[in-house]
Amino acid sequence: MNIDKKIADDLVANDISFVTTVPCKQLAGVIEEVEARDEIFHIPSNKEDEGMGLCAGAWMGGKRPAIIMQNTAIGVTINTLATLIQYYRMPLPMLISYRGELREPVACQVEMAVHTKALLAQMNIPTYHFHKQSDVEELDMILKYTFMCNKPVAILTDANFWGGYGDQ
Amino acid sequence: MIRSEILKDIAPILRDQLVVCNIGIPSQELHAIDDQPTNFYMLGTMGLASSIGLGLALAQPKTVIAIDGDGSVLTNMGSLPTIANNVADNYILMIIDNGSYGSTGDQPTYAGKKTSLAKVAEACGCENVIECRDVDTGEVLQKAIDSGKMHVLVVKCDSGNAKMPVITMDPVVIRDRFMKAVSA
Ligand SMILES: [Mg+2]
Numbered sequence: 579m580n581i582d583k584k585i586a587d588d589l590v591a592n593d594i595s596f597v598t599t600v601p602c603k604q605l606a607g608v609i610e611e612v613e614a615r616d617e618i619f620h621i622p623s624n625k626e627d628e629g630m631g632l633c634a635g636a637w638m639g640g641k642r643p644a645i646i647m648q649n650t651a652i653g654v655t656i657n658t659l660a661t662l663i664q665y666y667r668m669p670l671p672m673l674i675s676y677r678g679e680l681r682e683p684v685a686c687q688v689e690m691a692v693h694t695k696a697l698l699a700q701m702n703i704p705t706y707h708f709h710k711q712s713d714v715e716e717l718d719m720i721l722k723y724t725f726m727c728n729k730p731v732a733i734l735t736d737a738n739f740w741g742g743y744g745d746q
Numbered sequence: 747m748i749r750s751e752i753l754k755d756i757a758p759i760l761r762d763q764l765v766v767c768n769i770g771i772p773s774q775e776l777h778a779i780d781d782q783p784t785n786f787y788m789l790g791t792m793g794l795a796s797s798i799g800l801g802l803a804l805a806q807p808k809t810v811i812a813i814d815g816d817g818s819v820l821t822n823m824g825s826l827p828t829i830a831n832n833v834a835d836n837y838i839l840m841i842i843d844n845g846s847y848g849s850t851g852d853q854p855t856y857a858g859k860k861t862s863l864a865k866v867a868e869a870c871g872c873e874n875v876i877e878c879r880d881v882d883t884g885e886v887l888q889k890a891i892d893s894g895k896m897h898v899l900v901v902k903c904d905s906g907n908a909k910m911p912v913i914t915m916d917p918v919v920i921r922d923r924f925m926k927a928v929s930a
Pocket residue numbers: 815816817842843844845846847848
């Protein structure tokens with residue numbers, strides 16, 4: 579299974595046509611796939627809170643959005659999640675590269691990894707953790723759930739899910 | 747002129763457009779001067795008016811005017827390259843530049859000192875960047891709408907706020923009303 583293609587397929591199948599991204603090494607393949615899809619307008623953002631603003635606007639304009647980002651950005655976006663996405667009750671699937679988990683080679687990444695789930699829990703954000711490749715099978719249901727309840731929903735995807743870092 | 751005088755001046759132009767309005771006193775002033783379902787008031791999240799406006803403009807064909815402030819643009823300056831590189835010709839970013847953080851007590855911003863937001867926008871790659879005087883806002887804004895080209899307007903004006911009530915409308919009501927106006 580090519581998980582990058584599978585993720586992009588699920589986004590398209592759920593009518594998600596506006597995707598903003600801030601890159602992460604683990605997400606390079608899925609970002610490339612999103613960029614290649616005609617059904618998706620891909621707009622890279624410079625910071626994740628900016629990206630959430632773009633998504634909020636796109637949703638009010640009638641498009642289903644998604645953001646692809648790294649878990650370190652949870653530290654950047656708490657205020658935006660609380661006072662924009664949640665306060666105005668907007669749906670936002672967040673496909674998050676979960677750095678600092680098993681098979682992580684960079685020690686500093688662990689420093690935000692240990693806060694990631696606690697922060698998401700504190701924010702009452704429904705959170706799913708993809709650890710094995712087969713976990714991706716739930717993505718379609720998670721996306722449907724997100725647009726059913728109009729909430730931000732986090733999908734944490736760790737290094738083991740992506741198949742490790744190779745030689746890094 | 748201060749911001750509220752400009753908003754009063756251009757209210758007849760704004761009335762027919764989708765407007766995303768910056769957090770704090772700007773939204774309170776616009777709400778008090780001419781509340782419309784086509785106005786999206788930001789109640790929180792300083793800095794994101796320009797991003798919300800761009801997302802909205804890219805997603806649908808109606809003209810979108812984001813009313814932003816100098817302090818808010820400074821806090822989300824990364825928005826300008828994104829705007830420049832994803833041109834939406836139905837989008838106008840109007841920065842009311844009074845050189846101060848109006849909602850927090852008129853502390854000076856760097857835009858009122860050495861930093862030129864018009865030059866920053868140009869350096870980011872934005873086209874049709876116009877810096878204008880407060881008294882010319884209506885004329886410049888109408889021209890920008892009529893041109894059918896994306897614009898960044900930097901309106902230089904005086905620092906100061908009108909005393910307006912806090913917006914008590916529920917955020918979900920603001921958003922729902924706005925989305926109905928967008929799709930009408
Ligand atoms: Mg100001």
